[in-house]
Every structure is written in C-alpha cells, then in structure tokens.
Amino acid sequence: MTTTNVLKSLLLLSCGAIAGGFLATQVAHRSTPLAVVAQTGSRTGDGDSTKLLADVAHLKDIVPGQSHAMIDVGYHMVNLWFAVQKGNWPFAAFELDETRNRIRWTIRINPVRKDADGKDVDLKGIFDGIDQSSMPILKRAVEKKDSAAFVVAYKQMLESCYACHKASGKPYLRPMIPTARLQTIINDDPNAKWPE
Numbered sequence: 001m002t003t004t005n006v007l008k009s010l011l012l013l014s015c016g017a018i019a020g021g022f023l024a025t026q027v028a029h030r031s032t033p034l035a036v037v038a039q040t041g042s043r044t045g046d047g048d049s050t051k052l053l054a055d056v057a058h059l060k061d062i063v064p065g066q067s068h069a070m071i072d073v074g075y076h077m078v079n080l081w082f083a084v085q086k087g088n089w090p091f092a093a094f095e096l097d098e099t100r101n102r103i104r105w106t107i108r109i110n111p112v113r114k115d116a117d118g119k120d121v122d123l124k125g126i127f128d129g130i131d132q133s134s135m136p137i138l139k140r141a142v143e144k145k146d147s148a149a150f151v152v153a154y155k156q157m158l159e160s161c162y163a164c165h166k167a168s169g170k171p172y173l174r175p176m177i178p179t180a181r182l183q184t185i186i187n188d189d190p191n192a193k194w195p196e
C-alpha cells in the first residue's frame with residue numbers, strides 16, 4: 001500500500017467513526033478543532049475513535065506540501081531531458097511517466113489553490129488541459145524516439161508548466177532547459193556495461 005492509500009483508508013475509517021459514534025459530539029462541539037478533540041479525547045469517551053482522530057491529525061500534519069511534490073516534478077523532468085540527450089529512450093519513457101504521476105500527486109494534495117487576490121485556481125482543470133495537449137505530444141516524441149520532435153515538445157511542456165505557475169500567482173517560477181543533472185546514481189548511458 002502506498003502512503004496515499006494508507007492515508008485514504010484512514011480518512012475513510014475516520015469518516016465512518018465520525019458518522020457513527022461521533023456525530024453528536026461533533027455537532028455539540030462544532031467549533032472544536034479536530035486536533036484538539038483528538039488530543040484531549042475526554043470529550044468523546046471512546047478510545048478507539050479518539051486514536052483514529054489523532055492518527056488522522058498526525059497524518060495531515062506530515063503529508064508533504066504541494067511545493068515539496070513539485071520539486072519531484074522538476075527532478076523527473078530534468079532526468080527526462082538528460083535521458084534523451086543520451087538516447088536512452090526506455091529511461092526517458094520512465095521519467096516522463098514519473099513526471100506525469102508527480103504532477104497528478106501534487107494536484108491530489110491541493111486541487112484548488114488561492115491566487116494572490118484570494119481567487120480560486122483550479123489546478124486540476126489546468127492540468128487536465130495539459131494532459132490532453134502538451135503531455136501526449138511529448139509522450140509521442142519519446143515513443144517515436146524522435147529527438148528533434150522531443151526538443152520542440154519538451155519546450156512546449158515547459159510553457160505549460162509555466163502557464164500553471166503564472167495562473168497560481170507564481171510568475172517567478174519560470175522553467176528552463178536544464179543545464180545540469182540532478183542525480184548521478186542512475187547511469188543514463190544506454191550502452192553502459194556495468195553492473196551486469
């Protein structure tokens with residue numbers, strides 16, 4: 001089970017607990033924050049449910065932020081660039097999938113953000129558009145092992161990344177073609193002979 005799945009299960013479990021034994025308490029103490037209820041426990045008189053609430057509060061506290069997940073997006077996008085420079089197409093395909101998965105993860109963390117003026121920014125809607133435009137074009141270039149098409153598609157993808165950053169009120173997060181690797185532990189040379 002992934003961390004996200006564990007978190008989802010716990011959230012579902014806790015929803016059940018709230019719907020069942022907790023409803024009356026929650027209504028009576030509507031203004032009491034979850035974490036306070038979880039920590040005091042005395043308001044519920046139900047040890048198991050209190051523990052669940054405490055666990056949920058703890059998990060919420062340790063879930064990585066959107067910015068943390070976005071750093072992963074950048075990492076995989078850099079690996080993608082260098083994989084193609086080396087003509088390592090299977091590695092490139094892997095990194096492209098990882099890039100897409102990480103963007104989707106960041107959106108699950110926070111699907112709607114506020115911009116600087118407090119207006120909602122629908123990140124999911126923005127990515128759904130990218131996922132039907134720049135993303136499949138990039139995927140096709142990698143599948144066809146077409147370096148020239150890849151460069152065009154990669155730049156187009158960076159423009160899409162930037163469109164979302166601007167929409168999110170962060171125009172200073174301007175992506176560029178990477179100039180240096182972020183990792184040296186995975187060999188991107190497709191002709192490497194070691195380890196066997």
Ligand code: HEC
Pocket residue numbers: 065066067068070071073074077099103113123124126127130157158160161162164165168170173175
């Ligand atoms: C759907 C919207 C969206 C898309 C698409 C998107 N980003 Fe982001 N990105 C964000 C937001 C929002 C932040 C700021 C997160 C925060 O500060 O909490 C961010 C931040 C970042 C950061 C800075 C992380 C840090 O804190 O230093 C990097 C790097 C980044 N994005 C890379 C990319 C790359 C590369 C792409 C395209 C492959 C991309 N992003 C696509 C929304 C998006």
